[in-house]
Amino acid sequence: MNNRNMPYRLCLLTDFMKWREFSFKRYRKWLLPLLILAAMTEGAAIICGATFGKLEEGLLKGISFLGFMFPPDWSAFAEMVQPAFQSIVIAFLGTVFGTILSVVFALLAAANISNPWVRNITRLLIGLERSIPEIVILLLLIAAFGLGSMPGIIALSLGCIGMLGKLLADTIEELDPIMMESMESVGANKMQIIVFGVLPQIMPNLISYALFRFEINIRLSVILGAVGAGGVGYELDYSFGMLQYHRAFTALLVIIVMIFGTERLSYILRGKIKMEGALK
Amino acid sequence: MNTIEITLPSKKYKRRMTIFSVSAIVVSVACIYMNFNPLGFFAEFHFVRDLLGEMFMPNYRVLADNSSIGYSILQTLSMAFLGTIYGGIIAVILAFLAALNTMPYRIVRVLTSITLSLLRVIPVLVVILIFVIAVGPGVFAGMLTLVITTIGTFGKLFAEIIENTENPPGEAIYSVGASRLQVIRFSIIPQILPSLIANLLYAFDVNIRTAIGLGIFGGGGIGFQLQMAKSVLHYKDVTALISIIIVLVILAEKLSDFLRRKILGDGKLR
Numbered sequence: 427m428n429n430r431n432m433p434y435r436l437c438l439l440t441d442f443m444k445w446r447e448f449s450f451k452r453y454r455k456w457l458l459p460l461l462i463l464a465a466m467t468e469g470a471a472i473i474c475g476a477t478f479g480k481l482e483e484g485l486l487k488g489i490s491f492l493g494f495m496f497p498p499d500w501s502a503f504a505e506m507v508q509p510a511f512q513s514i515v516i517a518f519l520g521t522v523f524g525t526i527l528s529v530v531f532a533l534l535a536a537a538n539i540s541n542p543w544v545r546n547i548t549r550l551l552i553g554l555e556r557s558i559p560e561i562v563i564l565l566l567l568i569a570a571f572g573l574g575s576m577p578g579i580i581a582l583s584l585g586c587i588g589m590l591g592k593l594l595a596d597t598i599e600e601l602d603p604i605m606m607e608s609m610e611s612v613g614a615n616k617m618q619i620i621v622f623g624v625l626p627q628i629m630p631n632l633i634s635y636a637l638f639r640f641e642i643n644i645r646l647s648v649i650l651g652a653v654g655a656g657g658v659g660y661e662l663d664y665s666f667g668m669l670q671y672h673r674a675f676t677a678l679l680v681i682i683v684m685i686f687g688t689e690r691l692s693y694i695l696r697g698k699i700k701m702e703g704a705l706k
Numbered sequence: 707m708n709t710i711e712i713t714l715p716s717k718k719y720k721r722r723m724t725i726f727s728v729s730a731i732v733v734s735v736a737c738i739y740m741n742f743n744p745l746g747f748f749a750e751f752h753f754v755r756d757l758l759g760e761m762f763m764p765n766y767r768v769l770a771d772n773s774s775i776g777y778s779i780l781q782t783l784s785m786a787f788l789g790t791i792y793g794g795i796i797a798v799i800l801a802f803l804a805a806l807n808t809m810p811y812r813i814v815r816v817l818t819s820i821t822l823s824l825l826r827v828i829p830v831l832v833v834i835l836i837f838v839i840a841v842g843p844g845v846f847a848g849m850l851t852l853v854i855t856t857i858g859t860f861g862k863l864f865a866e867i868i869e870n871t872e873n874p875p876g877e878a879i880y881s882v883g884a885s886r887l888q889v890i891r892f893s894i895i896p897q898i899l900p901s902l903i904a905n906l907l908y909a910f911d912v913n914i915r916t917a918i919g920l921g922i923f924g925g926g927g928i929g930f931q932l933q934m935a936k937s938v939l940h941y942k943d944v945t946a947l948i949s950i951i952i953v954l955v956i957l958a959e960k961l962s963d964f965l966r967r968k969i970l971g972d973g974k975l976r
Contacts, residue, residue: 561922
């Protein structure tokens with residue numbers, strides 16, 4: 427039979443006819459995992475109170491609600507610009523201070539720079555930090571410092587440690603040991619090795635990780651804003667709370683533009699860094 | 707005259723210093739704009755110390771006293787699980803519709819790609835706020851949010867994975883008379899299955915973290931309990947809940963790592 431000259435719909439028909447060739451033997455090993463998965467799904471669905479009907483209904487309701495929000499309130503656009511800028515600045519500062527912090531942590535957590543005891547303890551701290559969601563850190567910081575952008579920036583900086591600290595520590599551990607030995611042999615102390623040997627080498631990786639983290643921080647700053655760090659996230663939450671859905675839609679548009687813009691920017695910059703690294 | 711040419715501030719040094727000082731100025735201007743003093747964290751550290759003093763020692767009795775906490779842990783877990791399963795299934799279907807080598811019609815491809823890109827940039831906060839209004843606060847709203855965010859995060863990725871499969875096996879069986887669906891079943895699916903499963907396990911890991919955050923905005927689960935304990939100022943309970951969250955996240959990470967190694971370890975997915 428020549429399928430190639432057949433229209434696509436007819437191909438589907440012949441496929442359907444081939445179901446008769448279905449052999450159970452081929453799929454036997456999949457049966458048990460699939461059954462376990464199905465049972466787990468069913469159990470989880472009971473706990474969540476979800477059925478397929480409700481799932482479909484909920485998704486459709488959510489989408490139709492988006493239509494209800496639809497004409498955005500353009501007059502609120504001017505009010506959104508400043509909070510959006512604030513959100514970006516919060517994310518930027520969080521990334522900068524977080525990167526500085528995580529370089530310190532990474533140096534302490536690298537096996538070829540610090541001693542084993544310090545290394546293990548720092549690795550443990552980094553792992554612990556990684557498993558606390560940023561929003562929990564923010565809630566605690568707000569309890570300590572009160573509302574404002576300061577707890578937001580600190581929460582984002584601390585949130586960087588878990589990811590950047592681990593990535594950078596791994597990068598440092600992969601550095602060429604010969605370089606460090608040769609610096610030591612001509613009399614460099616630890617500080618000089620770090621400043622002139624380690625930092626220049628990890629710089630390209632550092633910048634691209636930091637840019638990646640900046641993207642994440644932009645998203646997080648929107649969420650943190652709703653909890654009380656200010657910025658465009660607060661405007662969004664406030665509009666939802668005041669039932670001003672058209673205004674909320676404006677905020678949503680601003681957020682989407684913000685996220686999309688930073689993503690493009692960081693993509694372009696990372697491409698450039700890669701190019702420069704290749705040219706060297 | 708035997709002078710040594712002085713090349714000290716060299717070009718490279720000058721360039722480096724310019725970059726450094728410009729970024730220092732930008733950071734300080736941003737700090738001034740936000741009224742943020744980095745040293746303020748240490749100057750006002752007594753606030754943190756007071757809070758830590760109130761938080762310790764964690765009050766684990768709350769687990770026994772408040773029986774809903776155990777259930778809410780289960781809720782968070784099942785929320786993340788269902789979000790991963792349903793979101794993953796929908797993401798795979800959409801990915802097949804968006805990939806160049808499985809979908810012959812251009813218009814469908816473009817439409818699905820646009821949908822996936824849009825879902826990717828919509829922040830979690832917006833989705834949960836919409837669903838809390840649409841279906842009421844609770845675990846179900848959180849679950850729907852996770853479904854949407856999972857589609858957004860992984861749909862595009864799956865489409866790229868499908869497009870990056872190797873062509874020759876598919877062409878080979880196409881040339882001996884396999885139909886399009888058979889090409890997908892016997893050439894593309896065996897190639898993408900390992901990375902699909904690895905990514906879905908990673909998605910579960912991510913969803914657990916997100917699910918905890920969602921509780922604070924009305925998504926139910928352990929995040930909701932945390933928010934409640936914080937708003938009635940029971941900081942010792944908060945510490946207990948945070949330690950439970952840490953254990954939960956670490957366990958989920960280890961489990962997903964273990965399953966990934968177990969399933970993908972010896973390439974038996976053929």
